[in-house]
Amino acid sequence: MFAILGTVEFDLITYFDGLEISYGADYAEHALIGRKPRLQHVGDKLDEIKIDLVFHASYCKPEAELLRLRKAIAAHEAMSFVLGNGDYKGRFVITDATATGRQTDKSGSMIALEAQLSLREYTGEDAKPRPLAIVSGSSPLPLQAQLNKLAVPGVVATIPAISPLSQAISMAKGALNTASQALTAVAAVRQLAKSDPVSALARLPGVSATVGGALPGLGAVAEQMGGLKNITVVASDAAQTVQRVMRVRGEMSSITQNMASANAGNLLSVLTSANGAIQRVDSEIRGATLPLARMTAAAVTRQVAG
Template sequence: MFAILGDIEFTVAGGISGMEHNASADWAEHARIQGKPLLEWMGDGLDECNLTIELHPMLGDPEERLRALRQAKSQHQPLAFVMGSGEYLGAYVIRHISNTLRRATATGQTKAATVQLNLAEYTGTFTRKVAHPGLLDATLSGTSAANSGSPGWITRVTPSPSTTQKVIAHAKTAANMLKAGQSLYHTVKDGNAAMILGQVPQLLGITARVIEPLQGLATVAGVLDHGSDLSRLGEQVLGSVMGARASLNPVDLDNILDRFSASQEALDQALSTMDAANTRLAGLAAQVLTRRA
C-alpha cells in the first residue's frame, strides 16, 4: 500500500504514479524608509498533496473508481491521510479533481485516463474514523480488480500508531516548530528594540506550541524499549525552550535586546539538540518501514 485516504487505498499496482507535497508559510511585507521591506512571519500555510492516478480496466473499472473519488469530494468531509509506512500526515480534504481522458470506447466509456487529485490540509476538529476491516469497496464489485482478488482500493481499519510511530511523530512536529521559531527569531533580530519588543507575544506564542509535542516525546519515548535516550532528549530540549520563554518574560524597552539575545541562544540550542537525534530517529523510521516497529 502506498497510502490511504479515509477508506480509499492507493497502491502502485492500483495506478498511483506520483505524489507531490507542498508546504508554505505566510509572510507580511512591511515597507521601511531607505531600506528594503521587512518580512514578518505570520504563520504557516496549509499543506497540499497532489496525487497522480492512472485509470485502466486492468486496475479496476475506471469510471467506478473516478466516481468513488468524486463521491468522497462531494461529502465535504476531512479524511485521515496515512502513508503506507504508517506515518499519519493528518486530516485532508479533496479540494480538486481533474480527469484527462487518454482512451475511450466508441460509446464514450473510459478505457484509460489520468486523474490529478488535489488534497488540502484540514486544521479543524477531526476524529479519525475506524472502518470495518477487510470489506471490499462496494464500488469495485464485479470489476476485474475485485475478481482477481487485488482491488485497487479497499476499506480497512486505519491502524493505531505504534509507540515508535508516536515517538517519530512527536519528534517531527517538535523539530518543525523549532525550525519555524528559529526562522522567526532570525527575522526579528535585525529590528530595533521597539520592534523586537512588539514581537514578543508572537515569539512566546510560537515557543508555546512546541511544548506539547516535546512533552509527548519525553512521555512516549519513556515507555519505548531502549527509548530512555529519546525521553531525556525531549526533556532536555523542553528545558531549552522553557529557558527561551523565561528570557522574554518580563521584558521592557531597556532590557529587550539582551533578553532577546539570550532567548534566541536558548532556542538555537534546543534545535541543535533535536537535530543531533536525526540519525537515531531515522533508525526508528527504518524499523517502521520494514514493519519491525
C-alpha cells in the first residue's frame, strides 16, 4: 500500500500495523460543591498519525527521500498526507522521525531503509478547515450538509471543484477496482464449477455481464488519461497508466469472449483458462499503483493547475 506525505512516496510496512491514527477531545473539569465535577467540552485535539514505512531502491532513492523528510522537519513544513487509494487525510507536520538502514549494496549505498514517523495535524494560523483535495474512486462527493458542518461561522461551504487530473485518477481507481471485483466473481464461479458445474453454468451469464460491464469504464479511463499527455508533471505516469488499463481491458475482453462459448462440456476448462488472464490483470492493476500514487501527489500538492 503506497501513501504520500507531501511529495514523498512510501510503502507501509504492513496494511494495518504500519499506520496508527489517534483522535481525541479536550474537556475542562469544573468542581462542584457536594457533587461530582462537571465536564465541559472545550475543543477537539489535533489528529496524530504514527507510521512505519520503508523506502526501497526498487521505486525510489531511499537516502534522497529521507533527506526530503529531514528538510521538511527543519522547515517546519505542513504537508498533505494521502493514502495510495486517494483518501486525503489532511495536512500534517512531522514531530518525530527515526530511521534504520536495512540493506546496502557493496559500495554502501542504501537499498532499503525503514523509518518511523510521528505526524501531528496542522490547521493553519486561522484554523480554517481545508477542502478535500480529491475524492477517491469508491467515495461519492461530500454532501453539502457535511461540508457545512466544517464551515467557519459566517462562511458558506461549497463542494470543491474537481480538477481534470483528480477526475482521471478517481476514474482510474474506480474502474480498476470494478475490474478486480469482476474477476473475483469469475474465480468464484471457477471454484464452484469443480463441485457443482450445473449451478456454475447457471451463474455464468451474470458473471460474464459483470466482466463485460467493466469494459466501458476502462475505455473511458484510457481516454481521460490520454488527455493528460500535455501536462509535463504527470505525462509519463498517465501514459503508463493508459497502457496498463488497456492491457487490463484486453484481457477482460478475452475472458468475456471465452465465457460466451462455455457449455456443460467445457465449462471447467474455459474457466481454468481464464486463470492466467486473471493473474495478468492482477499484475497490471498492482503495477498501476505507483504511477497513480505519484499523480495523486501532484494533484494534492497542487503541482498541476485545476
